[in-house]
Amino acid sequence: MAEPAIKLGGKKKSTFIDKVKEVLPEGGNLNLCLTCGACSSGCPATGLEGMDPRKFLRMAALGMDEEITSTPWVWMCSMCTRCMYVCPMKINIPQLVFYARQQWPREERPKGILGSCDVALRNDTCSAMGATEEDFQFVVEDVLEEYQEAQPEFKDMHADVNREGAEFFLNQNSREPVTEPDEMVPLWKILHSVGADWTYGTKGWAAENYCMFMADDEAWKHIVQTKIKAVEDLGCKVWLNTE
């Protein structure tokens, strides 16, 4: 009788990549990499911090958990998902990056993103710049009045706030009302020209969501729920998030 097969090694240590595979549909195809490098050729963040998407995925596959959960490169990824788009095997590298972000202690995550998320959590506007309900409403009404007067062809243009029952609930990135208010107007004009039935809301109006980029799931969820409630409270049919 033949000798029994030799079993190699002990029980495999669960690595970071295995945990990510468990939560992604089809395991994110994370074990299908052909190492072709199309991801790295196409990635805007390739070469920063000595890292690129292929190297990142290979290091994860090799179980180099400490290195990939500590490289600041994960914060330079813009989550554009181009790596996955050009990948011949549809590998979900962006989600691997996302979960690597989550391994960072919250207080050590990049200051800009962390601060923006925390400010957004402070009030119901969800504004990462801390703009209040009153500030937003004042700026919108002020800018609208200015344009209605200066451009007679838009004298009937609306930019309602808190109008119940409108078809669309429009979000607005905080940067516009706070620093570049005129930048809100082109979209208003488009909506006016097509006869769209839309409104802003004083609650949940800020389009940005830094908590998502920070990979803080609880805070991300809170921000989204606050916005959904604002849309539902006004009885709007469609939530338009311009981010």
Added chain:
Amino acid sequence: MDSKNVMIIGGGIAGMTAARELAEAGLSVDLVEKSGFLGGHAIQYTCKATSECLQCGACSVEKMLKDVVGNDKITVHLSTEIETIENSNGYSIKIKKPAAFIDAKKCTNCGICYEKFKEDDLILQGYSKNNTPLYAVNREKIEENKIALKEVCPEGAISVSDTASFEDLTAAAVVVATGFTPFNPERKGTYGYNRFSNVISGLDLERIKRRNGFLARPSDGAAAQKIAFIQCVGSRDENLGNLWCSQICCPYALRTAESLKHKNPDLDVTIFYMDIQNTGKSFPAFYETCKDDIRFIRSIPVDIFPVENDNLNMRLFDETEGTPVMESFDLVVLSIGIMPNSENKPISELLGLALDQDGFFQNSDALNKTSTSNDGIFIAGTAQGPKNIAASMAHAGQAASGVLKYLGVTE
């Protein structure tokens, strides 16, 4: 010996090889080819020799073409399609011939018709001087050009009738050698094929070399000085549904690069790859020698941008450097892969044969790659899956041997 007839569908290297093998064994063969010329894709390739033969197989296609054209046992039906095929006590086949064709017996290859109509794509020229006749009528343009076609040939070699004609053939066995369809690189949109004139496919490169005798840039006809090959275009790609390795593209690119370098030592060649399929007896050693002449970069590029003078900027990532750089090339060659023939589905339905999950013809016996579910029908060449010229010839030889056994000519 009984006079037994075999029909071969497809006149590329596999079909021609099977035809010659069967003819040499004393059988008569009807070789049916849809295009106007024998030779298929393989005849379009140029010799890759440097100071020594690189065993690309291109010359064996020329030789085979010559053998087939001169063989009395082989009847060649060009520009011909299979209309119906019935299987009862052998095969009854109806073939369809176009309303206009060039009669090989009368044509003197003078080229008058071609000179007159090449701009209109009405008369096509074969890739090899061994194509007989050297010219063919483009079937798609016959209808509106019948009168002109009748009058152009001084020898009266262009036969023109009102409609397509049909002919009934019988065969004791059939060989399916319908070949492949090259990958259409337009599907990899960021490479700009058919948008940027100096992005070409490997097959385009061969045609350019045949026409010009050197590698001329499509934009201005100047000799290319700095070129890039991108491998695996269309192959090994789940997004496209093409998970297979086409097997020919790595040897193709390496041999082509070496042969170009041999003629022009100043030529700058970069090959972008994911891994080189260096299989075969001498290929690993050949690959090593290539590394002296060619820059190999182990990353598939994604972005190509057109710049002045029709040059191409490529964002490339050399992992040994670790940072991406933008580099300019004056010609980019896409090493396109072997796809199932785009007409495999209707052909398989006509013949009652199965296709595999990728769309190639399925061999019914796992250990015999020429076998089908129909005992008298055999597969040869790339109809069954990706193969190079030598492998297609070997496979066709195996199919011919299967036919001979099936017909009781050999045991």
